Amino acid sequence: MTRVLSYNILAGGMTPCPGEDRRTEPLARLISAVQPDIVGLPEGLNPRREAEKAVVEELAERLQMTLIRGDHPTAGDEFQVACLTRLPVLASRVHVRPGVLTRPVLEVHVREEDGNELTVFVAHLIASFHKGRAAEHLRQREVEAILDIMAAAHGQPHLLMGDFNALAPGEALRASALLRYVLYLDQTLPSGESHERDGHPHLAYVLPDRLRPLQPLLAHLSRNRPARWFIDALAGLYVPRKSISLLRRAGYLDCFRHLHPHEPGFTCPALMPAGRIDFIFASPELAPRLRACQVVEEGNGVKGPQASDHLPVLAEFAPCATPAPTREISTPQAFAALSSL
Numbered sequence: 001m002t003r004v005l006s007y008n009i010l011a012g013g014m015t016p017c018p019g020e021d022r023r024t025e026p027l028a029r030l031i032s033a034v035q036p037d038i039v040g041l042p043e044g045l046n047p048r049r050e051a052e053k054a055v056v057e058e059l060a061e062r063l064q065m066t067l068i069r070g071d072h073p074t075a076g077d078e079f080q081v082a083c084l085t086r087l088p089v090l091a092s093r094v095h096v097r098p099g100v101l102t103r104p105v106l107e108v109h110v111r112e113e114d115g116n117e118l119t120v121f122v123a124h125l126i127a128s129f130h131k132g133r134a135a136e137h138l139r140q141r142e143v144e145a146i147l148d149i150m151a152a153a154h155g156q157p158h159l160l161m162g163d164f165n166a167l168a169p170g171e172a173l174r175a176s177a178l179l180r181y182v183l184y185l186d187q188t189l190p191s192g193e194s195h196e197r198d199g200h201p202h203l204a205y206v207l208p209d210r211l212r213p214l215q216p217l218l219a220h221l222s223r224n225r226p227a228r229w230f231i232d233a234l235a236g237l238y239v240p241r242k243s244i245s246l247l248r249r250a251g252y253l254d255c256f257r258h259l260h261p262h263e264p265g266f267t268c269p270a271l272m273p274a275g276r277i278d279f280i281f282a283s284p285e286l287a288p289r290l291r292a293c294q295v296v297e298e299g300n301g302v303k304g305p306q307a308s309d310h311l312p313v314l315a316e317f318a319p320c321a322t323p324a325p326t327r328e329i330s331t332p333q334a335f336a337a338l339s340s341l
Contacts, residue, residue: 005036006161007312012046013055026307028062033299042124042163044082070106114319119158127165139243157286168244178274252281255293270304292316
């Protein structure tokens, strides 16, 4: 059985707010509780604190896993992806698409315990919720680029996981919970640029420009139980959902929704869950092996909000019935060998 965890650990496990420490301990305890073989980390690296030892380096040591970094200079100070695995790493590659991908996509090729090979892609799509449909258009372009990247793995088992900052068609959004969470952060976290750049959302980043004048009214309504239904219904009609549709039409299986057609499966914010934006997608070759998928709310005495603002998603894949022959990786597509990382 191969266990895969997708986990946005918030700003590389570093929350640069006064009085808050690195979150290595709660993250290590929660991750170890589910014993994953592979962990995809959409916000695994924090370039804004590159002078310090990365939390993911500490996690790799604590969990006895190999760290593969997905950072690249073109992403600037954006939080960047990483991957941890206890499986043998055959190769890895960082895919950069300047002008299309806000953050690079990390590709990791591993050998599973049954001898088969599996390719894992870790991605983090743009948020910019305040831009509404314009942001969704950007996410669509990112998904199209990711599909193009994954085309090289066509015919071979592979998966895509990460934080997509998007909802699937037909899924609920508890916008009132998200609004209350952001207002809570605005009241409890320091104001200023450091607050706005530490990975925590703030109201100006979530609320569309044309709704800004309604901020006091929305804040009042978010505390009124009957009014919350109205806010949720209105937001549900407004939020675009085309990015996830692109992956579904390309044949990728939404692991959680496939096994849990009626459960919300909300992953963010962990403190006041409002929507499901963290996904694990299995390729058509891998999908028949899917056995379980769940949102992890706590583990080893650590509750989700103590470790990050996202809840992790865990998927389990059964061994392949027939071991596949070793696939040769051609030089033109060659990944950066692990020894060169």
